[in-house]
Amino acid sequence: MYNITEVTISLTAGFMTGSSALISWGVDSIVEANSAAFMIWQLNGEAKGINERDKRKRKKIALGVLSGAFTIAVLFICYEAISKFISQETASMSWWGIGILLVSLVVNPMLAWGKYRYGKKTDSATLKYDAIDTMICEYQTIVVLIGVGLVQWQGWWWADPVAALLIVPYVAWEAYESGRDAWQVQIDEEDNDE
Template identity: 50%
Template structure:
């Protein structure tokens, strides 16, 4: 890719990460408020995943910004490794918390209450996340960036989690399935651990 075209793509990817971090910050505030108010393990886990995404998006922005500013290749490479390690750690932390919180709620048979605020932010996320995934993959392929592609997978997991959490809340509300909320949260864990391993492996070989 010509230098000018690569720079333009880098700038677009950098802006995308800014928007991603800002939107995820909104998700964090709304979902954690709704989750703790309603006692929903799935909403709380979803909010924590959004917290990790803020960190991941910000770290990836830092890496892209460095290349735009034409820092030495060695430092760009170092930032790539750090970004992948941050993404891997993010997946691991979220997986551990969701597992602990969900199992605890299953053991105590805790039922989540209805949360209109939670439903609204989940529905908004169903629209926003596919757009983010599309452009992260697009720019990731153009730039040959494993970090952007890994981050698109992180966002895909968030989308999958959104569907699971929404389904769990609706099942609790309309089908009276008290266990649906923590089970919906646990469905996320295998995917998150898989992506944790992939990001860590790529960081090690860089």
């Protein structure tokens, strides 16, 4: 539920103020929300006791969809930031945008801690990985907050698209890793327990 609120506020504030950094952060949050949904779908299947082939199939689908979503996010963020560099458009102030960033600074560490703790308790590598991913989002939040702050308090119009572009390497790496992992999942490999 928090992710939906984060996405809604950051994208609305980003489009209203022309902030590439907020829009990019919101787009990345959409992908993160999808990641969480697919993780729940995958874990739910495991909890219901689906067979190994179906587990691998779910994993392959989830990773493939995430790779595609991350790739689209990279293209969108690059387009948005480069457009701002060309137009040299300055983002206006958004207390809503700054507010959601500040809330995320507090919420993300708590979410990461909960995911990691539950992942350790259930021996779920997926949950532990997602906890690390949430902490990486914390660093992105700090970068975007600095970018938005520099625009507003120093008048550096270029800080906003630079902050957006600083998100790209992480998102591109996630696109590559999830795509590579999806490719490596062999759905029809023989099960040891059959």
